[in-house]
Amino acid sequence: MARNVEFDEQLAVSKAMDVFWKKGYNGASTRDLTEAMGISNSSLYNTIGDKHQLFIKAIKLYTESRMNSATKLLQPIKSPLKAIEKFVNASVYAITNEPNSCLAIKTTFEVAISDEAVQRIIKADNDFTYNLLINLISKAIELKEIRISNDAEMLTDYIINQFTGWHESFIIHKDKLRIKKMAEFLIRQISQ
Amino acid sequence: MARNVEFDEQLAVSKAMDVFWKKGYNGASTRDLTEAMGISNSSLYNTIGDKHQLFIKAIKLYTESRMNSATKLLQPIKSPLKAIEKFVNASVYAITNEPNSCLAIKTTFEVAISDEAVQRIIKADNDFTYNLLINLISKAIELKEIRISNDAEMLTDYIINQFTGWHESFIIHKDKLRIKKMAEFLIRQISQ
DNA sequence: TAAAATCTGGATCAATCGTTCCTTAATTAT
DNA sequence: ATAATTAAGGAACGATTGATCCAGATTTTA
Numbered sequence: 001m002a003r004n005v006e007f008d009e010q011l012a013v014s015k016a017m018d019v020f021w022k023k024g025y026n027g028a029s030t031r032d033l034t035e036a037m038g039i040s041n042s043s044l045y046n047t048i049g050d051k052h053q054l055f056i057k058a059i060k061l062y063t064e065s066r067m068n069s070a071t072k073l074l075q076p077i078k079s080p081l082k083a084i085e086k087f088v089n090a091s092v093y094a095i096t097n098e099p100n101s102c103l104a105i106k107t108t109f110e111v112a113i114s115d116e117a118v119q120r121i122i123k124a125d126n127d128f129t130y131n132l133l134i135n136l137i138s139k140a141i142e143l144k145e146i147r148i149s150n151d152a153e154m155l156t157d158y159i160i161n162q163f164t165g166w167h168e169s170f171i172i173h174k175d176k177l178r179i180k181k182m183a184e185f186l187i188r189q190i191s192q
Numbered sequence: 193m194a195r196n197v198e199f200d201e202q203l204a205v206s207k208a209m210d211v212f213w214k215k216g217y218n219g220a221s222t223r224d225l226t227e228a229m230g231i232s233n234s235s236l237y238n239t240i241g242d243k244h245q246l247f248i249k250a251i252k253l254y255t256e257s258r259m260n261s262a263t264k265l266l267q268p269i270k271s272p273l274k275a276i277e278k279f280v281n282a283s284v285y286a287i288t289n290e291p292n293s294c295l296a297i298k299t300t301f302e303v304a305i306s307d308e309a310v311q312r313i314i315k316a317d318n319d320f321t322y323n324l325l326i327n328l329i330s331k332a333i334e335l336k337e338i339r340i341s342n343d344a345e346m347l348t349d350y351i352i353n354q355f356t357g358w359h360e361s362f363i364i365h366k367d368k369l370r371i372k373k374m375a376e377f378l379i380r381q382i383s384q
Numbered sequence: 385t386a387a388a389a390t391c392t393g394g395a396t397c398a399a400t401c402g403t404t405c406c407t408t409a410a411t412t413a414t
Numbered sequence: 415a416t417a418a419t420t421a422a423g424g425a426a427c428g429a430t431t432g433a434t435c436c437a438g439a440t441t442t443t444a
Contacts, residue, residue: 232423
């Protein structure tokens with residue numbers, strides 16, 4: 001009984017995600033966004049909503065696709081410790097090859113501090129990684145692959161929160177080797 | 193032969209710093225800034241310059257006062273390892289008590305990626321802390337207070353880059369204990 | 385094929401943005 | 415005291431912001 005939406009919403013949100021990733025939330029204008037998405041203002045407001053709702057969809061897309069990648073990456077690995085190593089090394093690769101750093105981290109520091117809805121999405125992403133990792137670490141402790149500490153919760157926090165600083169270091173120094181050395185040291189520590 | 197500047201520039205920049213700290217660079221308008229600074233547009237543009245120049249002065253003030261604090265804090269401590277511990281614990285205190293997180297980190301992720309002048313200031317701040325810490329770590333290695341690694345450069349990077357993730361964790365979870373546990377673990381590791 | 389529904393492009397909105405300008409106030413050298 | 419100079423206050427600038435609206439295009443149902 002009516003006309004259909006012409007554009008692919010998933011694709012359009014993904015284009016918007018790229019703009020937010022590069023320019024930040026406040027740095028991206030609705031004109032930047034609709035131009036990259038290849039749609040008009042009315043299509044944006046009819047189908048997706050306002051700038052904030054678009055941002056929510058963009059960071060959900062970002063975090064959800066990261067969760068899928070992480071799950072797929074670690075699925076086939078038998079040894080929990082090897083899986084943790086793989087996760088750390090995949091993070092190093094992302095940190096040292098992504099030209100615009102990490103959208104989730106940028107969003108945490110620019111938006112999440114003063115925006116509860118955004119903070120919930122960031123927290124959900126963080127909790128997912130936390131659960132993924134604590135599962136591996138608990139098993140590794142059981143199997144005595146990890147002996148450095150029995151406190152799986154602390155160890156999970158400790159490992160997860162390395163990556164943000166490595167991102168910062170790479171932004172400032174653009175030196176892959178520095179990141180790789182820190183990662184090697186971390187792995188050596190938890191493997192000892 | 194002329195009228196003098198009435199306002200205290202240092203104080204005004206410090207008020208602007210608070211606004212940038214809370215709202216970010218793009219989130220702070222010149223009206224927000226001049227209102228907080230208690231001056232008019234013309235005073236801002238005559239004496240300090242445009243928004244970007246004000247931001248430069250604000251983050252310089254932030255980083256320079258942090259450098260002074262750190263130097264004063266660690267000056268009286270004899271043992272290099274104890275000084276490192278003090279630095280870590282002071283960072284934990286700041287992370288868990290500062291309502292608006294860290295202006296330098298927020299600036300790194302919001303602005304420094306795409307703004308060279310800002311990036312240089314952030315890098316200078318980072319280099320200062322790096323030099324402060326590598327000095328302590330090198331001495332601690334010499335004195336065999338630190339035995340976990342002889343690579344002072346890597347160890348300095350490794351320690352410095354913990355704090356950013358701890359900030360992120362505190363924004364997301366607002367849980368002081370989690371930060372304290374990670375800090376205790378880090379200190380235990382480098383002291384072992 | 386006509387009518388109902390809704391999507392699209394783009395003009396347009398008021399509000400706000402960073403910045404400039406103009407008038408007036410203050411200060412100092414002569 | 416007067417002239418010269420610069421600061422301050424705030425109105426105002428054009429540009430851009432996020433958002434709305436409307437005319438026309440497209441689709442579906444009857």
